[in-house]
Amino acid sequence: MTGTLIYTGRRNIRLNRNGKSTVIHSNEVIELPLYECVTLLAHDNRYKPANNETQQKLADMRLGDNKNEEINGILTGRRCFIIGRGASAKNVDLDSLNEYGYVIAVNGAFRSCKPDAIVFTDKETVKRFGSSLKRFRGKIICSGASGYDDTDLRENVFVFHKNRNFPTTDIRSGIYGKMSGQAALNIALVMNAMAIYLIGYDMDPGSQQTYFDPDEFCDVNKNYHDKKWLGLRLNEFRKFEEWRHKIFNVNPDTYIDIFDYKSIKDAIK
Numbered sequence: 444m445t446g447t448l449i450y451t452g453r454r455n456i457r458l459n460r461n462g463k464s465t466v467i468h469s470n471e472v473i474e475l476p477l478y479e480c481v482t483l484l485a486h487d488n489r490y491k492p493a494n495n496e497t498q499q500k501l502a503d504m505r506l507g508d509n510k511n512e513e514i515n516g517i518l519t520g521r522r523c524f525i526i527g528r529g530a531s532a533k534n535v536d537l538d539s540l541n542e543y544g545y546v547i548a549v550n551g552a553f554r555s556c557k558p559d560a561i562v563f564t565d566k567e568t569v570k571r572f573g574s575s576l577k578r579f580r581g582k583i584i585c586s587g588a589s590g591y592d593d594t595d596l597r598e599n600v601f602v603f604h605k606n607r608n609f610p611t612t613d614i615r616s617g618i619y620g621k622m623s624g625q626a627a628l629n630i631a632l633v634m635n636a637m638a639i640y641l642i643g644y645d646m647d648p649g650s651q652q653t654y655f656d657p658d659e660f661c662d663v664n665k666n667y668h669d670k671k672w673l674g675l676r677l678n679e680f681r682k683f684e685e686w687r688h689k690i691f692n693v694n695p696d697t698y699i700d701i702f703d704y705k706s707i708k709d710a711i712k
Contacts, residue, residue, distance in 0.1 A: 444592065446480040446497035447472055452489035477501070478587030478604050511601050511614045514584070516635045518545050522710070523636035526552045527624050529645030531694040535707050537642070543711040545636065549627045552643065553579065562627035564605070564620060566590055584630055586618070610683055621679050632686060639690045640710045646698040648673065673698065 450456070450467045457464045460479070467473065472493045475483070477500055483490045484501075492498045522544030526532060528551065537556035540546050548558035550568045554575070560582035563569075569576070569591045576583060577595055584601045585591045592602045603626075606617030610629045618633070620626030624644060631639045648667045666672045680701050683690060691705035 444477045444500065444587075444590070445474050446477045446500050447474045447493040448480055448483060448490045448497070449473075449493040450489060451491055456489075476588065476590075481587075481604055511603060514582075514601060514614050514630070515612075515633055518631070518634035518636040520637055521545055522638045522640065523547060523631045523634065524640045524642060524710075525549065525624070525627050525631060525644075526556050526558065527627075527641065527643035527645070528552045529643035529647070529694065529697075531645050531696070532643030535642050535693065540711075544640075545634070547627050547631060549624050549643075560584055560630075562623060562630055563591075564589055564623045564626050568623070569594070586626065610686075619682065622676065625679055625683075628683060628690070632683075637689065638710075639686075640705065640707070641690065641692045641694075641697075641699075641702065642707070643694075644692055644697055644699055645694055646673065646676065647696065648698065667698075677701070 449470060449472050451470065453469055455466055455468050458467050458473075480497065480501065492501060524540045524544055525547045526537060527549045532552070532555070541557055541559070545560075546556060546558045547560045547562055548556055550563050551572055553561045554572075558581060561576065561579060562584045564586040566589055569589050573591075573594065576591070580599065582599055582601060583591070583595070584603065587602050587604055592600060603614055603618045606619045608619070610619040610632060611617060612632055612635070614633045618626050618629045620629055628639065628641070646667060677699065680699055684701060687702055690702045691710065692699060692702045693705060693707045693710060695704045
């Protein structure tokens, strides 16, 4: 979904998008994804909606923000299991977890468990699993950048905007996460889960099997062999340290060393 903005400033400026810089002239009208319109309007008062259609779309999005508030605090006093796609998840009986807490699946991991919610931030998940997502009856919680809300208007779909700075405990402030797995962790914090267990959160550069889910069991993520890329991702996870007292990783060999290890056996006691 896109919107159009008009730049009302007197001086030309540069707009950086997707690694490219574009010069924006005074009174120029630009078309952008709606979530980018929201960000620009929030941080630069020189941009204005260019037409009534965009104003209506923005109003509808604000109604969506109000809808999202029902996610805040819904897991108070409950455990949450987040299923990533790392190969170590194959060591856990994923189907049994619903008996012990709320289950969130990251990206395509929903095909290998029985989640209460699915979280994703990228268009690739929509491209690959769109038809399956439309049959899912639990909560679908996705970023506006994924574009999924353009294709599924059901009440169980919740669309958030990204907070690029830090994790939050109120979905209205946006959700932090450069990766879907980080966004899912922030969602669990927003839900106020009393304990959060990360399953399949590996990022192991030495593993020959990056993914556990069907059709991708033997795929290797080349990024995991890039020390710079790995370092950036770990620094992003460190922004969750404030809540490390209630975040645990069930993989003792995970490369994500920020959170304490707890076995799945201890997690479900």
